[in-house]
Amino acid sequence: xxxxxxxxxxxxxxxxxxxxxxxxxxxxxxxxxxxxxxxxxxxxxxxxxxxxxxxxxxxxxxxxxxxxxxxxxxxxxxxxxxxxxxxxxxxxxxxxxxxxxxxxxxxxxxxxxxxxxxxxxxxxxxxxxxxxxxxxxxxxxxxxxxxxxxxxxxxxxxxxxxxxxxxxxxxxxxxxxxxxxxxxxxxxxxxxxxxxxxxxxxxxxxxxxxxxxxxxxxxxxxxxxxxxxxxxxxxxxxxxxxxxxxxxxxxxxxxxxxxxxxxxxxxxxxxxxxxxxxxxxxxxxxxxxxxxxxxxxxxxxxxxxxxxxxxxxxxxxxxxxxxxxxxxxxxxxxxxxxxxxxxxxxxxxxxxxxxxxxxxxxxxxxxxxxxxxxxxxxxxxxxxxxxxxxxxxxxxxxxxxxxxxxxxxxxxxxxxxxxxxxxxxxxxxxxxxxxxxxxxxxxxxxxxxxxxxxxxxxxxxxxxxxxxxxxxxxxxxxxxxxxxxxxxxxxxxxxxxxxxxxxxxxxxxxxxxxxxxxxxxxxxxxxxxxxxxxxxxxxxxxxxxxxxxxxxxxxxxxxxxxxxxxxxxxxxxxxxxxxxxxxxxxxxxxxxxxxxxxxxxxxxxxxxxxxxxxxxxxxxxxxxxxxxxxxxxxxxxxxxxxxxxxxxxxxxxxxxxxxxxxxxxxxxxxxxxxxxxxxxxxxxxxxxxxxxxxxxxxxxxxxxxxxxxx
Amino acid sequence: xxxxxxxxxxxxxxxxxxxxxxxxxxxxxxxxxxxxxxxxxxxxxxxxxxxxxxxxxxxxxxxxxxxxxxxxxxxxxxxxxxxxxxxxxxxxxxxxxxxxxxxxxxxxxxxxxxxxxxxxxxxxx
Numbered sequence: 121x122x123x124x125x126x127x128x129x130x131x132x133x134x135x136x137x138x139x140x141x142x143x144x145x146x147x148x149x150x151x152x153x154x155x156x157x158x159x160x161x162x163x164x165x166x167x168x169x170x171x172x173x174x175x176x177x178x179x180x181x182x183x184x185x186x187x188x189x190x191x192x193x194x195x196x197x198x199x200x201x202x203x204x205x206x207x208x209x210x211x212x213x214x215x216x217x218x219x220x221x222x223x224x225x226x227x228x229x230x231x232x233x234x235x236x237x238x239x240x241x242x243x244x245x246x247x248x249x250x251x252x253x254x255x256x257x258x259x260x261x262x263x264x265x266x267x268x269x270x271x272x273x274x275x276x277x278x279x280x281x282x283x284x285x286x287x288x289x290x291x292x293x294x295x296x297x298x299x300x301x302x303x304x305x306x307x308x309x310x311x312x313x314x315x316x317x318x319x320x321x322x323x324x325x326x327x328x329x330x331x332x333x334x335x336x337x338x339x340x341x342x343x344x345x346x347x348x349x350x351x352x353x354x355x356x357x358x359x360x361x362x363x364x365x366x367x368x369x370x371x372x373x374x375x376x377x378x379x380x381x382x383x384x385x386x387x388x389x390x391x392x393x394x395x396x397x398x399x400x401x402x403x404x405x406x407x408x409x410x411x412x413x414x415x416x417x418x419x420x421x422x423x424x425x426x427x428x429x430x431x432x433x434x435x436x437x438x439x440x441x442x443x444x445x446x447x448x449x450x451x452x453x454x455x456x457x458x459x460x461x462x463x464x465x466x467x468x469x470x471x472x473x474x475x476x477x478x479x480x481x482x483x484x485x486x487x488x489x490x491x492x493x494x495x496x497x498x499x500x501x502x503x504x505x506x507x508x509x510x511x512x513x514x515x516x517x518x519x520x521x522x523x524x525x526x527x528x529x530x531x532x533x534x535x536x537x538x539x540x541x542x543x544x545x546x547x548x549x550x551x552x553x554x555x556x557x558x559x560x561x562x563x564x565x566x567x568x569x570x571x572x573x574x575x576x577x578x579x580x581x582x583x584x585x586x587x588x589x590x591x592x593x594x595x596x597x598x599x600x601x602x603x604x605x606x607x608x609x610x611x612x613x614x615x616x617x618x619x620x621x622x623x624x625x626x627x628x629x630x631x632x633x634x635x636x637x638x639x640x641x642x643x644x645x646x647x648x649x650x651x652x653x654x655x656x657x658x659x660x661x662x663x664x665x666x667x668x669x670x671x672x673x674x675x676x677x678x679x680x681x682x683x684x685x686x687x688x689x690x691x692x693x694x695x696x697x698x699x700x701x702x703x704x705x706x707x708x709x710x711x712x713x714x715x716x717x718x719x720x721x722x723x724x725x726x727x728x729x730x731x732x733x734x735x736x737x738x739x740x741x742x743x744x745x746x747x748x749x750x751x752x753x754x755x756x757x758x759x760x761x762x763x764x765x766x767x768x769x770x771x772x773x774x775x776x777x778x779x780x781x782x783x784x785x786x787x788x789x790x791x792x793x794x795x796x797x798x799x800x801x802x803x804x805x806x807x808x809x810x811x812x813x814x815x816x817x818x819x820x821x822x823x824x825x826x827x828x829x830x
Numbered sequence: 831x832x833x834x835x836x837x838x839x840x841x842x843x844x845x846x847x848x849x850x851x852x853x854x855x856x857x858x859x860x861x862x863x864x865x866x867x868x869x870x871x872x873x874x875x876x877x878x879x880x881x882x883x884x885x886x887x888x889x890x891x892x893x894x895x896x897x898x899x900x901x902x903x904x905x906x907x908x909x910x911x912x913x914x915x916x917x918x919x920x921x922x923x924x925x926x927x928x929x930x931x932x933x934x935x936x937x938x939x940x941x942x943x944x945x946x947x948x949x950x951x952x953x954x955x
Contacts, residue, residue, distance in 0.1 A: 602888075605915035606844055609937035613850040616942050620854065645846060693888055694916070 124251050128173045135169035138162045153213060157205035164201050167194025175243065176252040184253035185243045189234055196230040196264065199271035206275050209294070210282030226267060233260045291555050370401050427563050430458040434567055439574035442581045443792055445669070447574055448480040455547065456482040459560075463528040463548030467491065468575065469541065476544055483548065484528060491544075497523040501534040502541045507561055507568075508532045531556045533568035537576045545571065585792075588785035592726070602690050603656040607649035618642050656686070670713035670796045674820040677742050677752060678703050680714060684722045688729065696735040699725070703742045710750045710817040712797040717817075723790045724754045724813050731758025731811060750819050755812040761805040769803050836953055837878060839863040841871035841897075842886035842913065847937075851884065854942045855949070868892025875905045882953055884945075887914035887922065898929065909952040913937060913945070
């Protein structure tokens with residue numbers, strides 16, 4: 121297709137875009153001066169494109185000249201309306217009213233000039249360009265062009281200044297307008313220049329399409345940061361523009377291939393290539409439309425979809441997490457990745473230290489930050505229970521600003537439950553450099569409220585789990601006592617026996633060396649017994665420690681099991697419960713936290729013992745499974761678990777034990793520990809036969825490598 | 831006292847305890863036998879028919895109940911004193927005493943003399 125037609129079509133496409141944009145903005149509820157200057161601006165753009173296209177298309181000299189003059193009615197006003205619009209947008213229109221008036225005077229002057237040959241001398245055909253009638257600039261056009269460049273640069277300066285100064289939503293709007301204008305002008309420049317016979321390759325005619333990009337950016341600025349109800353219309357306009365573009369592209373491509381490339385080998389009649397193009401367009405129309413709709417959805421309306429995703433993630437996955445550490449980690453991770461934040465932190469109240477401490481963070485320079493309870497920011501959040509924005513227009517105490525900066529926060533949400541500020545959710549700068557808008561806050565605030573409830577739930581469960589542990593220790597006390605009392609008793613009877621013999625004169629005929637030796641033996645024996653009882657109390661206190669981060673280490677299952685047997689052994693012996701071990705000698709070590717593995721085995725074996733009650737066998741089997749992990753089975757010969765209870769085994773507070781006997785957290789705690797160590801747990805049971813718990817943990821890689829080497 | 835000295839069997843797997851008690855009782859004129867496992871204890875009960883058994887509540891191989899059952903048939907005249915480190919708030923003690931056993935002491939012992947008194951009173955019964 122000829123350069124002439126490509127240019128005309130490009131102009132027509134963006135003409136439609138300008139008209140659409142102007143019309144829709146005209147019907148919006150926006151500050152009137154901003155709205156009408158913008159509408160006039162798009163109108164002048166539309167006049168320019170209409171006139172330009174007509175001038176090129178019309179084969180008649182006089183008509184074409186008329187079209188050029190019409191076109192320049194718009195052209196003259198473009199920079200003036202733009203600057204005026206920018207003044208309105210940045211809120212300085214009143215201060216600059218004199219300058220604005222002067223601009224309009226200049227505008228009127230050029231409009232009048234436009235009716236004389238002093239502005240545009242004539243239109244002429246330039247055969248070498250084949251672009252139809254093209255205007256010949258006269259002296260005043262050169263002046264106008266200078267004025268145009270001046271206003272264009274001036275407009276950018278105004279906008280850039282306003283952008284630097286602006287906060288919140290306005291800053292985002294300006295950012296997009298700025299980014300949209302640059303290529304827009306780049307696309308527009310050639311149209312001003314070809315009167316001088318200057319044709320910049322590529323930019324002419326395709327540069328014109330850059331204006332469509334400008335429209336898209338403007339539309340985006342408006343949709344994202346202002347007038348939401350027109351989003352559908354904007355979307356359709358863009359899809360329409362894209363479709364027109366695609367049709368043109370297909371027709372051009374088919375024409376080019378059939379008339380230029382193939383023409384060297386075979387003559388294809390023009391009608392055939394048109395039919396071909398029509399067929400291709402008919403075939404591609406549906407898919408292209410869908411694709412365009414998707415693309416606009418994804419890029420133009422992406423944020424809203426992401427928020428939907430975020431809400432869904434939150435309700436489905438995050439807030440149901442009962443493990444506090446995982447909950448806060450997930451919250452921060454999901455927020456940071458969905459909103460694309462540079463930094464994000466969640467602080468929780470430490471009631472003992474009366475400080476808010478970072479519980480989870482992403483991209484923070486200081487990861488161990490903590491804030492005092494009487495801090496200004498805390499006081500503000502507690503009082504208002506509203507999010508605090510860093511760049512709030514108007515006054516904010518310096519101390520609050522300083523604190524927000526220290527937290528790298530652009531916005532800070534209070535996490536409030538029952539009027540208590542249990543934490544803070546700090547969101548840093550968005551990677552896109554956009555500001556947080558009212559939309560953002562409207563979505564994030566309920567999310568923060570839900571988060572507060574979830575955190576509180578997790579904290580309650582953690583407390584209850586610790587209580588459960590203490591309850592277990594209580595029932596263990598008797599067995600532990602035995603392990604401590606035996607050595608103590610030995611120390612006592614030996615010492616007493618020694619004293620009795622001393623009193624009764626048994627040692628009277630002993631030499632000093634003999635007596636010293638007897639005494640040394642006694643002391644050594646006592647020391648050994650003290651060590652023995654200390655060992656068991658150490659085990660107990662290790663067990664009583666609250667949950668902590670798992671340490672990744674290589675763990676020997678057999679050793680872990682032996683520790684557990686030392687704690688439970690006595691109780692089991694009394695009740696005739698045997699522990700049978702089937703652990704192969706070459707079983708790989710597992711990668712997990714040794715103490716937590718012991719706690720897991722302890723709980724499961726203790727449960728198994730309780731299921732047996734009296735006289736039975738607990739079998740602990742371990743093997744390497746096919747997927748390279750290590751499988752551990754704990755099987756008891758107890759009463760079994762009814763099938764209807766099997767599914768609820770790991771749910772918190774589920775218990776079949778009588779009142780006061782179990783908190784229903786034992787297996788829940790076990791499952792949590794297993795998951796923290798990258799393991800899995802499952803239960804199988806048959807009534808009257810017994811229950812089997814199957815655990816799986818990752819094998820220690822280094823150990824695996826070694827065994828492979830062997 | 832022209833009676834032969836009473837024969838006491840101590841059955842406990844805590845070797846140091848057994849040694850200390852044996853020494854003490856020998857000093858008081860008892861004939862002392864020792865067993866460190868349940869099966870040893872059963873064998874000595876059958877063969878030696880001791881006057882008294884000092885029994886640990888938990889022996890590694892044979893449950894206490896079985897020893898006490900067998901005692902009733904193989905050596906019915908033997909008195910029993912239980913010594914245990916198992917503190918359960920007196921539940922087990924109640925059960926054992928109900929079965930007619932008078933002596934029940936907890937480790938650590940108040941003193942060897944208290945054990946001596948328990949042995950004497952059991953033998954008098």
